[in-house]
Amino acid sequence: MADASALDTFPKLMRHNAQVRGGRPAMREKSLGIWQTWTWSEAQEEVKAFAMGLRALGIKRGDKVLIVGDNRPKLYWTMVTAQAIGAVPVPVYQDSVAKEMAYVVDHAGARVAVVEDQEQVDKLLEIRDDVPSLETIIYQDDRGLRHYTQPFLKNYPAVLDAGRAVLAKEPGSYDREVDAAKGADDSIMLYTSGTTGKPKGVVLTFDNVLSMAKAGVEFEKLTDKEEVLAYLPMAWVGDHVFSFGQSYVAGFCVSCPESGATVMHDLRELGPTYFFAPPRIFENLLTSVTIRMQDASRFKQRWFKYFLDLAKRVGEKILNGEAVSPGDRIKYRLGEFFVYGPLKNVLGFTRIRLAYTAGEAIGPEIFQFYRSLGINLKQLYGSTEASVFVTIQPNGEIRADTVGKAIPGVELKLADDGEVLFRSPGVFKEYFKNPEATADTKTADGWVHTGDAGMMTSEGHLRIIDRAKDVGKLNDGSLFAPKFLENKLKFYPNIKEAVAFGHQRDYVTAFINLDQEAMGSWAERNNVSYASYQELAGNPRVREIIEGHIREVNADLAKDPQMAPTQIRRFLILHKELDADDGELTRTRKVRRSTILERYEPLITALYDGSDQVHIETQVTFEDGREGVLKADLEIVDLSQNQSRKEAA
């Protein structure tokens, strides 16, 4: 029998929160344009009823419960509900196509799926014949489902009612179920997006998630007064810890946006105090601010520029508590009143106390922009296998190019080939039904291979260079880190995505994806007309701009003797945007190198055979799952000729 008084599982923590802060908000959701709030005790009541409802459907301890949908309070409660009766929740990315979902359902052996709406129900119905384990589908939004009469489809309120009936008869049944669990039990299974091969189900125990959630809460001194917006996929470990784990540990309220498209409005209305976003979102926000300022009056533009220059000079120092002259402090205060304050208000960052970014490298200028406004933006490094946290930048030690120090409880070391290894209480139990992969990743004494190549700075900060297996060599033997180059390119607002090639080649080449928003705004201001992304990408003036960016990157690389040989010699602008639906990116928008090598083989050949034009036909998948073919003729730009001419002159 487990110790019932210990707060070692989420259902126990929820019961605890309902007792000590029952009247405080636990979750919010915007419905019909108005924020609806549930307190901890209201949430607890709903979870109790749903838990008994699930049990009445025959869900037993150890069963898997699939969860699919946007961030919704009811889906978060489904997680803790499943855990309460000893089942393991398995959240799935809501935009996965049916095929991807079938693999996860089948591999996990999920018996019940709790989904948001018709879209997800339709996907599951499509694959139902291939996944015999799936017995019941419970949906929360019945729009469009009135005529679905299959007996295995259940409406969420109906299950809730059934559960309430059980609770009325045996009031103590919920608590008995909750008390039967202990910290070492499986708490959740998260499928990794899988940059290579099939997704793997990472099994985390309550101890894993709770230890790291607690470590994060203590490290950053989070309280139950925090406000968090849950908008990243529930199937992602970060969201699971930031919007679920830490909320239960610290007792703060988590809010769900009205829809995926309203996140920015909701962010502004809510004003979170604790916020996580991948670098891409910070980049997009800055891009939209820049674009809007270009349309502002000349006076406002100068005003904006003056105070932003000031912020760039002293803002970060003030945030870090360093010495700044009184005059600058007063001017910064003025700036706060006239520019920074209103700007943060527009972005929804007025109350922000702590912001994290991770997953990719963030451009130093973008990073410094937010910090100079007084937003405490930090980088962290983590993974699903670590229950998120490995390193965090401590306050006052923020650098644009590192990911910080190991947090208390985490040990870190570098292998001989530069691979980063860590050991912590958050280290995952296993990959589900995959002991070989588990053994490959986790050593017998608990060290986890991250697959990332890194180095330690003199301050003891970790710096990540690239995926260890992606680091290659040019034919002349010099080191080639594609991600390092790609990140340098992506720091330009006009470039959304870049893919660099060079391993076992004579020189480095690259594919470029334009940022349609930034480039489109440029096109509008310069009277360049275009009908589609493809046409914009083929425009010679656009090519010139990109060429300019690449020359700058090359000049920067040339300064570093180690990196100088990896200057980009030839490049082309892709005719389509890289897309997760085509398998070119993962669901978390990381480049899938192997797929790209395969799909665009003729383009890569052309980059190396000296031709200046290439024809390509690409199979594409539309959002509704249908497929089509995209044809294009692409120009290849060669930078070496001009350079050698310059050298000659």
Place this chain on the structure above:
Amino acid sequence: MTETAAPATAEANPMAPPERRFGAPMLTVDSISLSFGGVKALTNISFDILEHEIRAIIGPNGAGKTSMLNVINGFYHPQEGTITYKGNVRSAMRPHMAAAQGIARTFQNVALFKGMSTLDNIMTGRILKMHNVRAPETGVWGLDHVLSFGAGALDFVTQCLYWGPNEKEEIRQRTYCEEIIDFLEIQDIRKTPVGRLPYGLQKRVELARALAMEPELLLLDEPMAGMNVEEKEDMSRFILDVNDEFGMTIALIEHDMGVVMDISDRVVVLDYGRKLADGTPDEVRSDQGVIDAYLGVAH
């Protein structure tokens, strides 16, 4: 509509659409002819629209489709023929009377208030549903109008004050609009001026405004013109859902044959102002006259 008959068949084929059931004719047009000077826009057209039905009106350019819609909602007055709406025969009617009787429409070239937000545009659709606004019953000015004008002036004064019954009324109407916004998934553009929206979204806002009128008969003039494939699919789904969940009868004009054949229950085909064919999509598709009109025929 009852739902009891469905399970047996649904189990056999879960993806099969539910059986469609229709009521009595909601609107019948009988021998309508309309001409502008010497131009004959419509000649002797007769057809009916059943309750709960999705009725498509198709035809090549200039066939008289929009004229037909304008006749139905009282904008044009046909020289000959009768229109029977919900059992009452009428020969001529003004658009605002049609609106009061439960006919709403959207337009081929979007007709929204460009400077107003999406929400405000939808709210304008609620005007006839506000408790203190009455549509005049006759087209002639009389005491009735003077009184309603006086009442309107009083309402105007009370509405300037936020509190009291008007606050409740505002909340009631806003709730209904928010439900439509939720239904059509346009939450993110709630506060955006419609002039800034792309065309496909403007079309959706126009549908939202028409829905806000809680019409019994919804007339859609080319709801999918100028849309890409995904937008068309969304719009088709919304039209089917409107028909299904709100039980509205829908008459629509559309050029995209794939869409028409997919979503409509019956189709009437016009060509040069005459009725060419009338029947289910399958019947119409195999009609030789229709094939000739669309593909052209050797003379």
